[in-house]
Amino acid sequence: MVSSKDVAKRAGVSQSTVSRVLNEPKNVSRSNLEKVTAAMKELNYRPNSIARSLVSKKTKTIALISGPLHNPFFVETTTSIVNYANEKGYKTIVFFENYGDNMSVYETVLSQQVDGIILSSIFMDDPIFKDLTSMNLPFMMFNRKHQDGGSFVEIDNVKAGALAADHLLNLGHRRIGFIGGPLYTSTFFGRCSGFTEEINKRLHEIDDSLIRETDTSEEAVREATLLMMGRKNKPTAVFAATDAIAIFVIDALMELGYSIPEDISICGMDNVRMARHHSFELTTIGQHTENNLGRLGIEHLINRIEEGSNSGEPVQITLDPVLYQRKTTKKFAD
Missing domain, CATH: 3.40.50.2300 (Response regulator)
Incomplete structure (x- = not known):
């Protein structure tokens, strides 16, 4: 099996440079980034995701807890979240709301090793909010929010x-x-x-x-x-x-x-x-915006993950609504 040591030798760089390319590419010069990328392609190198997560303490994985799929809103937001996360190099584990009782879903999610959580399933007085805020883990609510605040993206x-x-x-x-x-x-x-x-x-x-x-x-x-x-x-x-x-x-x-x-x-x-x-x-x-609430939420979540800190002021965005008048309403004729 090809190792990172083999990649470093082929690229003519140190093994630590290969590690930075895999985990912190922004901190690598363009020249070394190109050398290492070319070497990985030539050697058909596949990085070990488990080993990488142990070194970087990052899994490049996000948990999404979505509302029910009989609502096309959640189909669209789930698609937007998964696609954007994928563009940014993150995998998404998707879970779905359990009508009125989400504790079993939350327990499963919190047992996973993930870099952040995005959820639309939260209730206004949901006790899970206290657990989420006590963890050093970025999380973002979209569409719904908790009565005690936190980071969210919603419409008014x-x-x-x-x-x-x-x-x-x-x-x-x-x-x-x-x-x-x-x-x-x-x-x-x-x-x-x-x-x-x-x-x-x-x-x-x-x-x-x-x-x-x-x-x-x-x-x-x-x-x-x-x-x-x-x-x-x-x-x-x-x-x-x-x-x-x-x-x-x-x-x-x-x-x-x-x-x-x-x-x-x-x-x-x-x-x-x-x-x-x-x-x-x-x-x-x-x-007004073309981007749905899921897309806006995942953008802010990944920003927080990559900043490496869950501290600071929460992100709280409330968008104004707009009426799209089409053909299912008309003047009432008594």
Whole structure:
């Protein structure tokens, strides 16, 4: 088996220079970097990742704890995170949220040897936050955040909920439903709070029967939609707190024989790629930047890892929401 010693001999450099090329290439001259890289290719050298991690105390591995894949938002953010990490030379171990109980997932992640953690699975009062902050390990939250702070990248969910309510109210709707996910997460809590506050401000009352909390699965969203539409005073519009929920709502409504937006307007949230699908062209709320929250989060996490320190001020980024008006909302005609 070819060793780093063989590479050093072929390149005409010291073995410590080869080690720096593998672990700290920024600290190597361009000439030596080219010599060592050429020698590794000629000898078909494959560095031993375990040995490298023992020397550098780095594994070049990141743990991602993502939300459920039935939501295209998490498909897109997972893809962005894995691709960007790969570009930067990091492997990503991916784990997925366990509905309402993430402790087993956290235990598995914390048993791994990784250089950092990026997660969207955290709850507002999640006890794992204390464990994460007590470790000398960089971690970044995206989409969701903990009530005690930490480093995060999010959209302003309260403003987003208010923006959705404002859009539907301005179209003349007065009975507007809300279908979201668990209110112990910052995303759904913020979106519901902003929505209900705006409705109360403009109409001075809100019908609690039109506020539905689900686990975001297709079955639960369908049941919430059926219950809402089974009432005597049905809503004429619905704010679905994610685009995935909006798509499930549209499917359930069409199954009942409703036309969108002729019979009922639907506004989603996240502006995932599927929202632009020509078969429905979903009105939704997202952010101005093209990079999704996962991409922004992994950029900041890798910066912190490569700075070699988990100290200093946390990264806290809250993006303003923007409305993307498409074809699933229209003026209400009484």
